[in-house]
Amino acid sequence: MGTAADRPSIAFAFEHVRQRSVHLAEPLSAEDCCAQSMPDASPVKWHLAHTTWFFETFILEPRESGFQPFHPAFRVIFNSYYNGVGDKHPRPRRGLLTRPSLDEVLAYRADVDRRIARLLDIAHGDRALADLVELGMQHEQQHQELMLTDVKHLLAQNPTFPAYLDSPLPASAPAGGTEWIAFDGGLAEIGHAGRGFAFDNELPRHRQYVAPFALASNLVTNAEYLAFVEDGGYRDPSLWLAEGWDKVMSGESAHPLYWQRDNDGHWREFTLHGLLPLDPARPVTHVSLYEADAYARWRGARLPTEAEWEFAARDVAIACGDLHPRASGSAGLAQMFGECWQWTSSSYAPYPGFAPAPGAIGEYNGKFMVNQYVLRGSSCATPHGHARASYRNFFPAGSRWQFTGIRLAR
Secondary structure: OOOOOOHHHHHHHHHHHHHHHHHHHOOOOHHHHHOOOOOOOOOHHHHHHHHHHHHHHHHHHHHOOOOOOOOOOHHHHOOOOOOOOOOOOOHHHHHHOOOOOHHHHHHHHHHHHHHHHHHHHHOOOOHHHHHHHHHHHHHHHHHHHHHHHHHHHHHHOOOOOOOOOOOOOOOOOOOOOOOEEEEOOEEEEEOOOOOOOOOHHHOOOEEEEEOOEEEEOOOOEHHHHHHHHHOOHHHOHHHOOHHHHHHHHOOOOOOOOOEEEOOOOOEEEEEOOEEEEOOOOOEOOOOOHHHHHHHHHHOOOEOOOHHHHHHHHOOOOOOOOOOOOOOOOOOOOOOOOOEOEEEEEEEOOOOOOOOOOOOHHHHOOHHHOOOOEEEEEOEOOOOOOOOOOOOOEEEOOOOOOOOEEOOOEO
16 A cells, blocks of 8 residues: 555645545535435445544554444444445445434544544554555545545436536637557556555556557547437447447437437536536546447547556656546647546456455455456546556446546557
């Protein structure tokens, strides 16, 4: 998990991360924070409590003298997938947890925050403690992104299409042309290296041969993807993987998740700023691996492997987004970070020599290395400082509610 910071730094970072989660919930009502729009999403209130449960369960319980839980029932209802901890409340029924109230969840957070801060003060210099707190903060940053994508899906179910943000989304300048950036490839070092945090699935660093390849300089835009839609891309089975075509035939997929066409034939897109005209210059987002792969075939291209993506991103500066993907205004290789997570053709599998940590904490990544695909980069909802070139995000091929986009390769 990398080298931990010293005590003053870790305490300051802990407070900052914890405050940001509460800040993300501030535009929402208590009703907004309780609702669950689908089994894959969770209520904002549950995210606020589960991230707190992580610190209470994995840090306070084994380390705090005279430990007493804030509420005994929270050990079960806010456990996500840690079988080693014990029973769990069913994920699809998280939206039925009207109790505890949002106020009680916020009180739970405040109580655990005080106790973690006290523990850090007492045990400063304890490297193992600092590493666990760092893992908890990185885990919470993942949930901060999920809070935004989950609440976006929730608000999109409302026929009034309420905005999460009151501020307007500025129009984009026309997108620049896409060029192909060539890479010689070769024997590459893949995986996390150097100082700083990394999840266990980014390790161990290892050598992998990468054949010569080229990447598109920009992400696929709304205008480019709309051309695929209007050309009958969703009516041509030759472009689709079998499972993806099944979703098309079932009516589940006919365009990206938050697109809709009005009676005048104009396309609109639901965003965290509300329902807006589709901006042709911005990257297409909320597409599945199936849609990304079909579009790439239609263009006579393919999706990159995760090794190709990481090889290309080694020297790219990491940028942060503004809660909706921005149009590209840069020459060369652009939009690698801070706009959309980018589907790769790589299945989510362990690196050679991977070994999960012992105990329940080892359930964090390793047990999900089946039936998932790797996404690289970061999105407009990824917290500042959370992205890096070696980061391995992963979702099932049909997932669309995250800010997922397309970069072509050949």
